Amino acid sequence: MQLEHLESVVEALLFSSDQPVTLKKLQAVIPEASLQELRTAIADIQKNYEMSQRGICLEEIAEGYQFRTKLDKASWVKKLIEAGPMRMTRAQLETLSMIAYKQPVTRIEIDAIRGVDSSSILKILVDKKLIRIVGMKEVPGRPLLYGTTIEFLEFFNLKDLSQLPSLEQLRELKGREKSDMPLFAKDTVEEAELIADQSSNLTKSSGS
Amino acid sequence: MSYQVKLETFEGPLDLLLYLIRKEEMDIRNIEISKITEQYLSFINVMKALDIDLASEFIVMAATLIYIKSKILLPKPPEEEAQEEGQDPREELMRRLMEYQQYKWAAEELEKKPFLNEDVFKIHLLPKEYSSDFDPKEGLVEVGLYELALAFQDMVARSRTVVGHVEGEEYRIEDKILEIVSTLNQALNQMVELKTLFRENISKLEVVVSFLAILELAKMGYIKLFQAGYESSEIHLKAIKEFQEIGGDSIHAA
Numbered sequence: 300m301q302l303e304h305l306e307s308v309v310e311a312l313l314f315s316s317d318q319p320v321t322l323k324k325l326q327a328v329i330p331e332a333s334l335q336e337l338r339t340a341i342a343d344i345q346k347n348y349e350m351s352q353r354g355i356c357l358e359e360i361a362e363g364y365q366f367r368t369k370l371d372k373a374s375w376v377k378k379l380i381e382a383g384p385m386r387m388t389r390a391q392l393e394t395l396s397m398i399a400y401k402q403p404v405t406r407i408e409i410d411a412i413r414g415v416d417s418s419s420i421l422k423i424l425v426d427k428k429l430i431r432i433v434g435m436k437e438v439p440g441r442p443l444l445y446g447t448t449i450e451f452l453e454f455f456n457l458k459d460l461s462q463l464p465s466l467e468q469l470r471e472l473k474g475r476e477k478s479d480m481p482l483f484a485k486d487t488v489e490e491a492e493l494i495a496d497q498s499s500n501l502t503k504s505s506g507s
Numbered sequence: 508m509s510y511q512v513k514l515e516t517f518e519g520p521l522d523l524l525l526y527l528i529r530k531e532e533m534d535i536r537n538i539e540i541s542k543i544t545e546q547y548l549s550f551i552n553v554m555k556a557l558d559i560d561l562a563s564e565f566i567v568m569a570a571t572l573i574y575i576k577s578k579i580l581l582p583k584p585p586e587e588e589a590q591e592e593g594q595d596p597r598e599e600l601m602r603r604l605m606e607y608q609q610y611k612w613a614a615e616e617l618e619k620k621p622f623l624n625e626d627v628f629k630i631h632l633l634p635k636e637y638s639s640d641f642d643p644k645e646g647l648v649e650v651g652l653y654e655l656a657l658a659f660q661d662m663v664a665r666s667r668t669v670v671g672h673v674e675g676e677e678y679r680i681e682d683k684i685l686e687i688v689s690t691l692n693q694a695l696n697q698m699v700e701l702k703t704l705f706r707e708n709i710s711k712l713e714v715v716v717s718f719l720a721i722l723e724l725a726k727m728g729y730i731k732l733f734q735a736g737y738e739s740s741e742i743h744l745k746a747i748k749e750f751q752e753i754g755g756d757s758i759h760a761a
Contacts, residue, residue: 317632318749327695358627368628370621376628385624389614390518396613412606415519415564449749455620456627464616466609473612 305332306340313344319363319453361452362459385427385454394420395429399451399463403433403444421445429454520568521607523550528604535604538597540579544572575600650734650742658701658742659718666711676712683720691730691746698733698743724750 308329313320325337332340341364345357358367368376387395394417397409409417424430425445433446452459464472517523525535527546533539551569554561578596595601621627650658691699704717721744724730729750733743 314630317630327693365629370626373626373628377625380624380628380631385622387618387622392614392617393518393610396610396617399617400610400613412603412610413519414521414568414603414607415562453629454623455617456623457620463613466613469609469612469616473609473615 305329305336306343309337309340310344313357313364313366316365319360319365319449321363324363358456359458360456361449365453367456390420391424395424395447395451398424398430398445399447399460400466402446403436404446405436405442405444407442409445519562520565521604523547523565524568524600525604525608525611535608536601538601540572540576540597544569544576547572571600650732654734654742655722655732659714662702662705662709662714662718663711665705665709666714667708676710678713678716680716680720680723683717684724687717687720687724687744688729688746688750691744692750694746698745701732701742701744704744 309325312325312328322334322337322341326332326334329337341357348356353369354372355366355368358365360367394409394413397412398404401408406417406421409421421430425432428448428450430445430451431448432443434444435441436444447460451457457463517526524543524547527543527550528535528538531539531542531546533543548569551561551565554565575596623629687704690704701721704721705714709717721730721732725732729746729748730744731747733745734740
């Protein structure tokens with residue numbers, strides 16, 4: 300097959316799928332092309348979209364390929380698309396990270412790290428399809444094991460799990476920049492102290 | 508009059524401790540226990556003053572902190588001192604805080620990624636609806652219980668009859684499911700005849716296990732079974748959803 304022709308076929312296939320298309324799948328559809336030819340075609344398409352003034356780019360997602368809008372186009376697309384983004388709380392993100400790094404992992408193991416019960420968060424994450432039950436641990440009680448899904452990779456724009464920084468890298472990167480960390484809970488405490496002051500004033504005045 | 512206030516506060520006692528440590532610019536590996544304990548308890552008192560229901564985990568942590576503090580303050584009996592030399596009573600807490608801290612970091616990194624449908628968007632096709640029990644391409648209808656039972660009977664009848672010595676056999680539904688999935692994957696989006704999944708000279712046990720595997724796949728919503736309208740015609744299988752193998756990938760953090 301002519302390389303230019305192959306490129307257009309691959310482009311059509313990638314365009315028409317709403318799920319990342321793997322090389323394996325491409326080859327199953329185009330048996331005439333070798334893996335090497337397919338890779339070249341994809342790389343050429345990628346380059347083409349990146350260089351020119353296009354609104355979309357070809358990304359490697361969940362071990363496949365997918366057309367996505369470019370980052371700086373988000374504000375426009377959001378005006379058009381009704382479906383709102385998935386809301387993620389801090390607790391959900393932290394729990395999700397634990398599962399991503401430790402999978403397959405049981406609820407008890409997550410509870411131990413967080414120091415609180417995680418069952419409701421796990422349920423939310425399963426409902427959001429970011430995690431799934433991957434089996435049962437062969438220990439007494441046979442607890443369920445959780446792992447991340449393909450949707451997890453899709454949601455966070457990841458090619459595979461190795462794209463996440465290792466815990467070692469995190470320690471090196473984050474251990475130094477102490478002051479840079481957001482004190483996200485700060486306001487809550489100050490507010491709480493403020494309310495406590497006010498409420499004690501209230502009780503005083505109501506008592507007098 | 509009493510109020511019941513519910514605030515979105517700290518996720519748990521470890522979260523609160525990490526916050527306090529950061530606020531005091533302490534090192535997790537070298538916590539000033541008395542200072543932290545004092546701050547922790549005053550926070551709990553604030554919460555109590557506000558009549559906020561604190562999770563029992565917060566109280567457990569308060570007890571742990573006081574226990575560690577007392578252990579540091581009290582002189583050790585000489586025989587224990589020799590035993591516990593070099594052991595820091597803060598160690599267990601330190602280990603837990605550090606572990607939690609690194610997942611907090613991981614979460615921060617995760618949050619920096621471009622979110623789908625927030626920062627980046629993909630083509631949005633209408634969900635594939637297979638709710639209709641009719642496949643327009645092939646003109647086939649979905650099979651019911653009766654047809655399945657007939658097909659099963661047919662397969663069993665075709666199975667091998669063993670005369671004489673009987674060998675023990677073992678088949679697992681899990682393996683059969685993977686086998687069927689790979690056959691369906693090779694067929695891409697095409698239909699596969701049910702018959703072709705049962706090889707010649709198959710044993711009765713294998714027929715039973717294969718059938719269970721097919722039923723399981725249908726129940727889980729990965730395949731659909733079709734037939735051309737009348738009983739005697741062949742049953743076809745079609746994959747309708749990507750099959751995710753159980754026990755997927757995992758990364759090993761360094």
